[in-house]
Amino acid sequence: MKTIFNSIIICIAFCSCNRQTSDFFSSQREIYGEAITVDCLIGRPAEIVCIDSFLFFYDRYEGQTITVLDIKNDRFISRFLNEGQGPDEVLVPLKLSVSGGKKLIVFQMQNGLLREYDLSGTVDMEQKALYGEYSFEDRPANIKKTAGGFVGIGMFEDGRYTLYDENGKAVNTVGKYPFRGEKMSPAERFFLYQGALCVSPDGSHFAMGSSYCDNLEFYRIENGDASLVRRYETYDVAGNFDRQVSLSDNCVMNYKGACGTERYCYMLYSGETFGTQHVRSTGGKLILVFDWKGAHVQTLASDKLIYSFCVDAADETLYAITYEEEEGFSITRYKL
Numbered sequence: 349m350k351t352i353f354n355s356i357i358i359c360i361a362f363c364s365c366n367r368q369t370s371d372f373f374s375s376q377r378e379i380y381g382e383a384i385t386v387d388c389l390i391g392r393p394a395e396i397v398c399i400d401s402f403l404f405f406y407d408r409y410e411g412q413t414i415t416v417l418d419i420k421n422d423r424f425i426s427r428f429l430n431e432g433q434g435p436d437e438v439l440v441p442l443k444l445s446v447s448g449g450k451k452l453i454v455f456q457m458q459n460g461l462l463r464e465y466d467l468s469g470t471v472d473m474e475q476k477a478l479y480g481e482y483s484f485e486d487r488p489a490n491i492k493k494t495a496g497g498f499v500g501i502g503m504f505e506d507g508r509y510t511l512y513d514e515n516g517k518a519v520n521t522v523g524k525y526p527f528r529g530e531k532m533s534p535a536e537r538f539f540l541y542q543g544a545l546c547v548s549p550d551g552s553h554f555a556m557g558s559s560y561c562d563n564l565e566f567y568r569i570e571n572g573d574a575s576l577v578r579r580y581e582t583y584d585v586a587g588n589f590d591r592q593v594s595l596s597d598n599c600v601m602n603y604k605g606a607c608g609t610e611r612y613c614y615m616l617y618s619g620e621t622f623g624t625q626h627v628r629s630t631g632g633k634l635i636l637v638f639d640w641k642g643a644h645v646q647t648l649a650s651d652k653l654i655y656s657f658c659v660d661a662a663d664e665t666l667y668a669i670t671y672e673e674e675e676g677f678s679i680t681r682y683k684l
Contacts, residue, residue, distance in 0.1 A: 369562040369580050372617075372636050376649040379635075381670060381680035386417055388424035390677055393669045395444040397452070398658045399467060403667055403679065404452060405656075406442045413438055414454070417679065419667065429454065438463075447493040449549055449661060451479055455491055460484040462491060462498075462516070482516035489542065494569050495551030501542070503534045508541075509556070509567070511574060522574045526563040527584040536589040546606035546613060549661070553577070553640040555613045557603025560585040560595060564603065564615070566642035578642025587622075597623030604632050607658050612645065613638045614659055614666075631655040631671060652680060659684070 393407035393415070401420035406413060409427060416425040430437045443455040452465045466479035484491065488500030488510065497519070498512040507521025508529075524530055529537040543558040554574070557564045563581040567574045587595035598621050605616035618632035635648040635657070650668070655677065657668040666682040 369564070369582055372644055372647055373634070376634070376647045378649045378651065379666070379682045379684065380651045381668065381682045383670075383675075383678045383680050384417065384419065384422050384667075386422060386424045386679070388415065388417075388427075390415075390679065393677055393679070394656050395442060396656045396658050396667060396669050396679075397444045397446050398660055398667055399446055399450060399452060403658075404444060405669065405679070406444055408440060413440060413442060414444075419681070443490050445492055445547075446549075453493060457487075457489060460487040464493070484512070484516055484518075486510065486518060489538070490545050492545060492547040492554065493551060494547055494554065496569070496572060499545075499547065499554050499569070499574070501538070501545055501556065503538045505534055509554075509574065511569070511572065513572075519572055520574075522567070523565070523576070526558070526561065526579075526581050532589070539593050540585050540587065540589050544603045544606035544615065546608040548608045548613070548640055549610050553608075553613075555606065555608070555615070555638070555640075555642075557606060557615045557617075558585075559602055559604060560587060560593075560599055562600075562602050566613070566638070566640065568640075577640075580642075595622040597621060601629045601632075604630060605654070605656050608640075609659050609661060609663050611639065611663055612659075613640060614657070616654055616657060635666070648682075648684075650682065654680075 391407050393405045396405040403417040403419050407415050411431050412427040413429045415427050418425050439456045439458040445453045447453050455462045462482045464480040466477045488502035491498050491500035497514045500510050508523035508525050510518050511520040513519050525537045525541050529541050541558050545556050547554045555566045561584050565579045566577040568577050586599035601618035601620050603615050604618050607614045615636045616632045617634040617636050620629040631653045633650045637645040652670040655669040655671050659666050668680045670678050670680040
Protein backbone atom coordinates (compact mmCIF):
# COMPACT_ATOMS: atom_id res chain seq x y z
CA MET A 349 0.00 0.00 0.00
CA LYS A 350 2.83 2.37 0.89
CA THR A 351 4.50 1.68 -2.47
CA ILE A 352 1.26 2.43 -4.32
CA PHE A 353 0.80 5.64 -2.34
CA ASN A 354 4.34 6.81 -3.13
CA SER A 355 3.81 6.05 -6.82
CA ILE A 356 0.68 8.18 -6.84
CA ILE A 357 2.54 11.08 -5.20
CA ILE A 358 5.35 10.81 -7.74
CA CYS A 359 2.83 10.74 -10.59
CA ILE A 360 1.07 13.85 -9.28
CA ALA A 361 4.37 15.69 -8.92
CA PHE A 362 5.40 14.69 -12.45
CA CYS A 363 2.11 15.88 -13.93
CA SER A 364 2.45 19.16 -12.03
CA CYS A 365 5.88 19.74 -13.52
CA ASN A 366 4.62 19.05 -17.04
CA ARG A 367 1.23 20.77 -17.10
CA GLN A 368 -0.18 21.53 -20.53
CA THR A 369 0.90 25.03 -21.54
CA SER A 370 -2.44 25.45 -23.33
CA ASP A 371 -3.91 26.09 -19.86
CA PHE A 372 -2.14 29.48 -19.90
CA PHE A 373 -4.47 30.81 -22.60
CA SER A 374 -7.88 29.67 -21.35
CA SER A 375 -8.47 33.03 -19.67
CA GLN A 376 -6.91 36.39 -20.57
CA ARG A 377 -7.13 39.91 -19.18
CA GLU A 378 -6.88 42.70 -21.73
CA ILE A 379 -4.56 45.63 -21.10
CA TYR A 380 -4.44 48.83 -23.14
CA GLY A 381 -1.31 50.86 -23.70
CA GLU A 382 -0.72 54.60 -23.93
CA ALA A 383 2.26 55.78 -25.97
CA ILE A 384 4.73 57.95 -24.06
CA THR A 385 5.39 61.12 -26.05
CA VAL A 386 8.98 62.28 -25.58
CA ASP A 387 11.15 64.82 -27.38
CA CYS A 388 13.64 62.42 -28.93
CA LEU A 389 13.92 60.20 -31.95
CA ILE A 390 13.44 56.47 -31.47
CA GLY A 391 14.93 54.01 -33.95
CA ARG A 392 14.64 50.28 -33.28
CA PRO A 393 14.88 50.06 -29.48
CA ALA A 394 15.32 46.86 -27.46
CA GLU A 395 16.26 45.57 -24.00
CA ILE A 396 14.23 48.02 -21.94
CA VAL A 397 14.58 48.20 -18.12
CA CYS A 398 13.28 50.54 -15.41
CA ILE A 399 15.06 51.86 -12.31
CA ASP A 400 12.92 53.98 -10.00
CA SER A 401 11.19 56.51 -12.28
CA PHE A 402 13.58 56.16 -15.22
CA LEU A 403 13.57 53.94 -18.30
CA PHE A 404 16.77 52.77 -19.97
CA PHE A 405 16.65 51.14 -23.37
CA TYR A 406 19.19 49.97 -25.91
CA ASP A 407 18.74 52.01 -29.10
CA ARG A 408 21.74 52.85 -31.28
CA TYR A 409 21.70 56.53 -32.27
CA GLU A 410 24.60 58.64 -33.61
CA GLY A 411 27.21 56.42 -32.00
CA GLN A 412 25.49 56.14 -28.63
CA THR A 413 23.70 53.05 -27.40
CA ILE A 414 21.42 53.73 -24.41
CA THR A 415 18.56 56.21 -24.12
CA VAL A 416 17.20 57.44 -20.76
CA LEU A 417 13.62 58.62 -20.22
CA ASP A 418 12.09 60.21 -17.14
CA ILE A 419 8.76 58.37 -16.92
CA LYS A 420 7.50 60.44 -14.02
CA ASN A 421 7.48 63.56 -16.19
CA ASP A 422 7.51 61.85 -19.62
CA ARG A 423 10.64 63.56 -20.86
CA PHE A 424 13.88 62.64 -22.54
CA ILE A 425 16.95 62.81 -20.27
CA SER A 426 20.03 61.75 -22.18
CA ARG A 427 21.87 59.23 -24.28
CA PHE A 428 25.12 57.62 -23.16
CA LEU A 429 27.65 54.80 -23.66
CA ASN A 430 29.46 55.36 -26.94
CA GLU A 431 29.77 52.48 -29.36
CA GLY A 432 33.36 51.39 -29.96
CA GLN A 433 36.34 49.52 -28.54
CA GLY A 434 37.77 52.20 -26.26
CA PRO A 435 38.00 51.97 -22.44
CA ASP A 436 34.63 53.65 -21.85
CA GLU A 437 32.95 52.35 -25.01
CA VAL A 438 30.86 49.26 -25.67
CA LEU A 439 30.57 46.62 -28.35
CA VAL A 440 27.06 45.96 -29.60
CA PRO A 441 24.68 44.19 -29.34
CA LEU A 442 23.93 44.82 -25.65
CA LYS A 443 21.82 43.06 -23.06
CA LEU A 444 20.45 45.22 -20.23
CA SER A 445 19.28 44.16 -16.78
CA VAL A 446 18.96 45.55 -13.25
CA SER A 447 20.82 44.48 -10.12
CA GLY A 448 19.50 45.15 -6.63
CA GLY A 449 16.80 47.40 -8.02
CA LYS A 450 19.24 50.30 -8.44
CA LYS A 451 22.22 49.24 -10.55
CA LEU A 452 22.21 49.07 -14.34
CA ILE A 453 23.91 46.04 -15.88
CA VAL A 454 25.21 46.29 -19.44
CA PHE A 455 26.40 43.03 -20.99
CA GLN A 456 28.40 42.99 -24.23
CA MET A 457 27.60 39.77 -26.04
CA GLN A 458 30.57 39.93 -28.46
CA ASN A 459 33.35 39.94 -25.89
CA GLY A 460 31.65 38.57 -22.75
CA LEU A 461 32.26 41.79 -20.80
CA LEU A 462 29.71 42.89 -18.20
CA ARG A 463 29.67 46.31 -16.56
CA GLU A 464 27.56 47.30 -13.58
CA TYR A 465 26.77 50.99 -13.08
CA ASP A 466 25.71 52.47 -9.77
CA LEU A 467 23.46 55.39 -10.64
CA SER A 468 23.10 56.52 -6.99
CA GLY A 469 19.80 58.25 -7.60
CA THR A 470 21.05 60.29 -10.57
CA VAL A 471 20.56 59.95 -14.30
CA ASP A 472 23.38 62.37 -15.07
CA MET A 473 25.50 59.93 -16.98
CA GLU A 474 28.56 62.13 -16.53
CA GLN A 475 28.35 61.18 -12.85
CA LYS A 476 27.67 57.49 -13.33
CA ALA A 477 29.98 55.25 -11.34
CA LEU A 478 31.32 51.97 -12.68
CA TYR A 479 30.43 49.70 -9.79
CA GLY A 480 31.94 46.55 -11.22
CA GLU A 481 33.37 44.98 -14.36
CA TYR A 482 33.44 41.25 -15.10
CA SER A 483 34.81 39.21 -17.99
CA PHE A 484 33.28 35.84 -18.86
CA GLU A 485 35.72 33.77 -20.89
CA ASP A 486 33.14 31.17 -21.96
CA ARG A 487 31.19 33.96 -23.68
CA PRO A 488 27.61 33.38 -22.49
CA ALA A 489 24.90 34.67 -24.80
CA ASN A 490 23.03 36.23 -21.90
CA ILE A 491 23.80 36.60 -18.21
CA LYS A 492 21.98 37.85 -15.12
CA LYS A 493 23.18 38.70 -11.63
CA THR A 494 22.09 36.44 -8.76
CA ALA A 495 22.43 36.65 -4.98
CA GLY A 496 25.84 34.97 -4.95
CA GLY A 497 27.11 35.70 -8.45
CA PHE A 498 25.66 35.21 -11.92
CA VAL A 499 23.73 32.76 -14.09
CA GLY A 500 24.25 32.52 -17.82
CA ILE A 501 23.09 30.68 -20.94
CA GLY A 502 25.28 29.86 -23.92
CA MET A 503 27.09 27.20 -25.93
CA PHE A 504 28.40 25.31 -22.91
CA GLU A 505 29.92 21.84 -23.15
CA ASP A 506 27.93 20.66 -20.13
CA GLY A 507 24.61 21.80 -18.71
CA ARG A 508 22.09 24.30 -19.98
CA TYR A 509 22.99 26.99 -17.42
CA THR A 510 26.30 28.02 -15.89
CA LEU A 511 26.50 29.47 -12.38
CA TYR A 512 29.33 31.92 -11.70
CA ASP A 513 30.69 33.27 -8.42
CA GLU A 514 30.73 36.95 -7.48
CA ASN A 515 33.97 37.42 -9.43
CA GLY A 516 32.54 35.93 -12.63
CA LYS A 517 34.33 32.56 -12.34
CA ALA A 518 32.32 29.52 -13.49
CA VAL A 519 31.63 27.25 -10.52
CA ASN A 520 28.78 24.96 -11.57
CA THR A 521 26.65 23.83 -14.51
CA VAL A 522 23.01 22.82 -14.07
CA GLY A 523 19.99 21.82 -16.12
CA LYS A 524 19.37 19.53 -19.05
CA TYR A 525 18.12 20.54 -22.46
CA PRO A 526 14.53 19.50 -23.28
CA PHE A 527 13.36 16.91 -25.80
CA ARG A 528 16.25 15.79 -28.07
CA GLY A 529 18.62 18.53 -26.89
CA GLU A 530 20.96 16.33 -24.85
CA LYS A 531 21.92 14.39 -28.00
CA MET A 532 23.00 17.51 -29.90
CA SER A 533 26.27 19.41 -30.12
CA PRO A 534 26.63 22.47 -27.82
CA ALA A 535 25.97 24.90 -30.68
CA GLU A 536 23.02 22.94 -32.09
CA ARG A 537 21.18 22.54 -28.80
CA PHE A 538 21.82 26.10 -27.66
CA PHE A 539 20.58 27.77 -30.82
CA LEU A 540 17.50 25.56 -31.12
CA TYR A 541 16.61 25.93 -27.43
CA GLN A 542 17.64 29.56 -26.90
CA GLY A 543 15.19 31.79 -25.08
CA ALA A 544 14.36 34.48 -22.54
CA LEU A 545 16.13 34.49 -19.16
CA CYS A 546 15.21 36.46 -16.05
CA VAL A 547 16.12 36.49 -12.34
CA SER A 548 14.18 37.55 -9.26
CA PRO A 549 15.41 40.85 -7.75
CA ASP A 550 16.80 39.09 -4.67
CA GLY A 551 18.70 36.71 -6.95
CA SER A 552 17.24 33.56 -5.39
CA HIS A 553 15.34 32.29 -8.46
CA PHE A 554 15.64 32.36 -12.24
CA ALA A 555 13.40 31.34 -15.11
CA MET A 556 13.98 30.50 -18.77
CA GLY A 557 11.42 30.29 -21.56
CA SER A 558 12.44 28.74 -24.89
CA SER A 559 11.87 30.77 -28.05
CA TYR A 560 11.02 27.96 -30.50
CA CYS A 561 9.17 25.44 -28.31
CA ASP A 562 6.95 25.68 -25.24
CA ASN A 563 9.62 24.61 -22.73
CA LEU A 564 9.52 26.86 -19.64
CA GLU A 565 11.64 26.25 -16.53
CA PHE A 566 11.86 27.73 -13.02
CA TYR A 567 14.92 27.24 -10.77
CA ARG A 568 15.83 28.05 -7.18
CA ILE A 569 19.43 29.07 -6.38
CA GLU A 570 20.92 28.01 -3.06
CA ASN A 571 24.50 27.54 -1.81
CA GLY A 572 26.08 27.82 -5.24
CA ASP A 573 23.71 25.33 -6.82
CA ALA A 574 20.37 25.50 -8.60
CA SER A 575 17.47 23.07 -8.44
CA LEU A 576 14.52 22.76 -10.79
CA VAL A 577 11.28 24.02 -9.21
CA ARG A 578 8.89 23.54 -12.11
CA ARG A 579 8.95 22.77 -15.81
CA TYR A 580 6.31 23.11 -18.52
CA GLU A 581 6.70 21.54 -21.97
CA THR A 582 4.52 19.67 -24.44
CA TYR A 583 6.02 20.10 -27.93
CA ASP A 584 9.50 20.25 -29.47
CA VAL A 585 11.07 22.71 -31.91
CA ALA A 586 9.79 22.31 -35.46
CA GLY A 587 13.19 22.83 -37.03
CA ASN A 588 16.85 21.84 -37.15
CA PHE A 589 20.33 23.35 -36.95
CA ASP A 590 23.04 23.06 -39.60
CA ARG A 591 25.44 25.99 -39.10
CA GLN A 592 22.30 28.09 -38.62
CA VAL A 593 18.80 27.64 -37.27
CA SER A 594 16.36 26.35 -39.89
CA LEU A 595 12.75 26.53 -38.68
CA SER A 596 9.72 25.22 -40.53
CA ASP A 597 7.06 27.76 -41.46
CA ASN A 598 4.66 26.22 -38.94
CA CYS A 599 7.12 26.41 -36.03
CA VAL A 600 5.38 28.31 -33.23
CA MET A 601 7.33 31.20 -31.72
CA ASN A 602 7.07 31.06 -27.94
CA TYR A 603 8.88 33.13 -25.29
CA LYS A 604 10.43 36.35 -26.58
CA GLY A 605 11.19 38.33 -23.44
CA ALA A 606 11.20 38.08 -19.66
CA CYS A 607 11.14 40.31 -16.60
CA GLY A 608 11.31 39.50 -12.90
CA THR A 609 9.89 41.44 -9.95
CA GLU A 610 9.86 40.47 -6.29
CA ARG A 611 6.47 38.77 -6.60
CA TYR A 612 6.26 37.65 -10.20
CA CYS A 613 7.99 36.38 -13.31
CA TYR A 614 6.61 37.89 -16.53
CA MET A 615 7.11 36.11 -19.87
CA LEU A 616 6.38 37.67 -23.27
CA TYR A 617 4.72 35.10 -25.52
CA SER A 618 4.36 35.27 -29.31
CA GLY A 619 2.18 32.40 -30.55
CA GLU A 620 2.86 33.40 -34.15
CA THR A 621 4.39 30.90 -36.54
CA PHE A 622 7.80 31.41 -38.13
CA GLY A 623 6.16 31.79 -41.53
CA THR A 624 4.34 34.98 -40.52
CA GLN A 625 5.71 38.48 -41.03
CA HIS A 626 9.11 38.66 -39.30
CA VAL A 627 8.43 41.49 -36.84
CA ARG A 628 5.26 39.75 -35.65
CA SER A 629 7.09 36.51 -34.90
CA THR A 630 9.83 38.32 -32.93
CA GLY A 631 7.32 40.08 -30.68
CA GLY A 632 4.11 39.12 -28.94
CA LYS A 633 0.84 40.39 -27.51
CA LEU A 634 0.59 38.06 -24.51
CA ILE A 635 2.33 38.41 -21.16
CA LEU A 636 2.21 35.26 -19.01
CA VAL A 637 2.52 35.94 -15.29
CA PHE A 638 3.88 33.35 -12.81
CA ASP A 639 4.99 33.32 -9.20
CA TRP A 640 8.56 32.18 -8.52
CA LYS A 641 7.37 28.67 -7.71
CA GLY A 642 6.27 28.44 -11.33
CA ALA A 643 2.52 28.63 -10.72
CA HIS A 644 0.62 30.44 -13.48
CA VAL A 645 -1.13 33.54 -12.07
CA GLN A 646 -2.72 35.18 -15.10
CA THR A 647 -2.31 35.98 -18.79
CA LEU A 648 -2.33 39.59 -19.97
CA ALA A 649 -3.38 40.40 -23.54
CA SER A 650 -1.95 43.62 -25.00
CA ASP A 651 -3.68 45.72 -27.64
CA LYS A 652 -0.30 46.33 -29.33
CA LEU A 653 2.58 44.11 -30.44
CA ILE A 654 5.24 44.13 -27.70
CA TYR A 655 8.87 43.80 -28.72
CA SER A 656 10.50 44.14 -25.27
CA PHE A 657 9.17 45.11 -21.84
CA CYS A 658 9.81 45.70 -18.14
CA VAL A 659 7.62 46.02 -15.04
CA ASP A 660 8.06 48.41 -12.12
CA ALA A 661 8.91 47.10 -8.65
CA ALA A 662 5.33 47.53 -7.40
CA ASP A 663 3.83 45.42 -10.22
CA GLU A 664 1.62 48.39 -11.07
CA THR A 665 2.94 49.50 -14.45
CA LEU A 666 4.38 47.71 -17.46
CA TYR A 667 6.56 49.64 -19.91
CA ALA A 668 7.03 48.22 -23.37
CA ILE A 669 8.66 48.80 -26.70
CA THR A 670 5.68 48.33 -29.00
CA TYR A 671 5.32 48.12 -32.75
CA GLU A 672 2.53 49.09 -35.12
CA GLU A 673 2.88 49.01 -38.90
CA GLU A 674 1.81 52.63 -39.42
CA GLU A 675 3.64 54.14 -36.43
CA GLY A 676 6.70 51.93 -36.13
CA PHE A 677 8.30 51.53 -32.69
CA SER A 678 7.05 53.42 -29.62
CA ILE A 679 7.54 53.41 -25.86
CA THR A 680 4.19 52.45 -24.30
CA ARG A 681 2.85 52.46 -20.75
CA TYR A 682 0.33 49.89 -19.45
CA LYS A 683 -1.42 50.17 -16.10
CA LEU A 684 -1.67 46.73 -14.49
